[in-house]
Amino acid sequence: MHAHPTPRKNRTKRHLQQALITLIKEKGFHSVSVKDIVQYAEYNRSTFYIHYQDKFELAEDLLCEMLKGLEQSVGKPYRSIQAVHTDQLNKRSFQIISYVYDNRNFFDLINYQDTIPELHTRFPQTILKIYQEKFEFKTLHNLPVDMNYFTRYTAYGFYGLISNWINTGYETSQEEFIDEVIKLSQTHMASLRYLGVD
Amino acid sequence: MHAHPTPRKNRTKRHLQQALITLIKEKGFHSVSVKDIVQYAEYNRSTFYIHYQDKFELAEDLLCEMLKGLEQSVGKPYRSIQAVHTDQLNKRSFQIISYVYDNRNFFDLINYQDTIPELHTRFPQTILKIYQEKFEFKTLHNLPVDMNYFTRYTAYGFYGLISNWINTGYETSQEEFIDEVIKLSQTHMASLRYLGVD
DNA sequence: AAAAAGTGTCTATTTAATAGACGTTACATA
DNA sequence: TATGTAACGTCTATTAAATAGACACTTTTT
Numbered sequence A, B: 001m002h003a004h005p006t007p008r009k010n011r012t013k014r015h016l017q018q019a020l021i022t023l024i025k026e027k028g029f030h031s032v033s034v035k036d037i038v039q040y041a042e043y044n045r046s047t048f049y050i051h052y053q054d055k056f057e058l059a060e061d062l063l064c065e066m067l068k069g070l071e072q073s074v075g076k077p078y079r080s081i082q083a084v085h086t087d088q089l090n091k092r093s094f095q096i097i098s099y100v101y102d103n104r105n106f107f108d109l110i111n112y113q114d115t116i117p118e119l120h121t122r123f124p125q126t127i128l129k130i131y132q133e134k135f136e137f138k139t140l141h142n143l144p145v146d147m148n149y150f151t152r153y154t155a156y157g158f159y160g161l162i163s164n165w166i167n168t169g170y171e172t173s174q175e176e177f178i179d180e181v182i183k184l185s186q187t188h189m190a191s192l193r194y195l196g197v198d
Numbered sequence C: 001a002a003a004a005a006g007t008g009t010c011t012a013t014t015t016a017a018t019a020g021a022c023g024t025t026a027c028a029t030a
Numbered sequence D: 001t002a003t004g005t006a007a008c009g010t011c012t013a014t015t016a017a018a019t020a021g022a023c024a025c026t027t028t029t030t
Helices: A007-027 A034-041 A045-051 A055-075 A091-102 A104-111 A119-134 A147-167 A174-186 B007-027 B034-041 B045-051 B055-075 B091-102 B104-111 B119-134 B147-167 B174-186
Strands: A082-085 A135-139 A189-194 B082-085 B135-139 B189-194
Touching: A007 A034, A007 A045, A007 A055, A007 A104, A034 A045, A034 A055, A055 A091, A055 A104, A055 A119, A091 A104, A091 A147, A091 A174, A104 A119, A104 A147, A119 A135, A119 A147, A135 A147, A147 A174, A174 A189, B007 B034, B007 B045, B007 B055, B007 B104, B034 B045, B034 B055, B055 B091, B055 B104, B055 B119, B091 B104, B091 B147, B091 B174, B104 B119, B104 B147, B119 B135, B119 B147, B135 B147, B147 B174, B174 B189
Parallel strands: none
Antiparallel strands: A082 A189, A135 A189, B082 B189, B135 B189
């Protein structure tokens, strides 16, 4: 009998998570106390400890869920393997961008120094993971390069774009931003093969 | 034994209220269903009916609470009667502006047509009520005018400024905006007497 | 006309949230 | 250094808020 998470429980967790996000922006992660969190979210302090050991576990849980969601967002649009030429890339290929935008309240946290622990490293790492596991690239003119490096280069390039997009407050629309990404992709790769979901 | 509202109950109500605000902005008040609200807020539909009869009662409750808060915000800074010359008006006199700003998520609803019922009439009415009950004005040069009219004129003038401020997305800072209001006040009144709290 | 979606009301059930106390640690400041 | 205060982490017993699910009904959609 695996205890399934009930709606109530999840809801409470999410409220605690949201409180944490707000408070980090207000005073920085290290200054946020458990008391602050429950005060803001209007829960009893006892309730916090039912769900989490401490604020670090809460932060970890929040981070994991967001990054898991990021990975899953990519797996959504297609059900089968399909190869896509860079010049045919369409908006559906970039669910990841919608996901970031929809969860901008969270992703804005990368603009803060004193923020969720490991956010600044694990966010780009996750993008890399997605690129490694779900896509296969082809260089222009079949240039013989180490594909590990190429994938890494491409993933972190994308991270650079997306973090700038977040930094500027999403001033270009999702559509425009996707167009930019596509154009930049075309400068150094010939095709991209989506490997589908497990 | 008057049943006192428990923290839990209030929290749930607030979440339902927040859900309503979001959904009104998304699809308009008339299109929002009870089901939408509980889905968004992640509550059981039964739970909704524990707290409210229908979405209208929820909207009414939300509106009342916000307008009550607006009134109370004025009563906060001072504890005793004090007269203030318009040219001495300071920021503390304008708690009301902070209140609107702090609750901009709600007050932004005046930008929508299909919004909380009666919001567009009761918001200015409340400002008028505050002006009538908590302040006493003096015209420039003691011009003999009907003070009922004068108060009404002043209140709705202020409403005009504040609704514009909301409309423009609070593009001028609270401080700048307060300065503007003070300047405009000085064009037609000599002093303002704060009548304190009950 | 049929199907689908939403409403309002009502049960019985459970469990998440609560209050409150405890000894502890961390930290400011007098 | 001593002292007060604020937050911590853990633990109870209690309760009432939230839940699932069924009901007949109305509205909207197709």
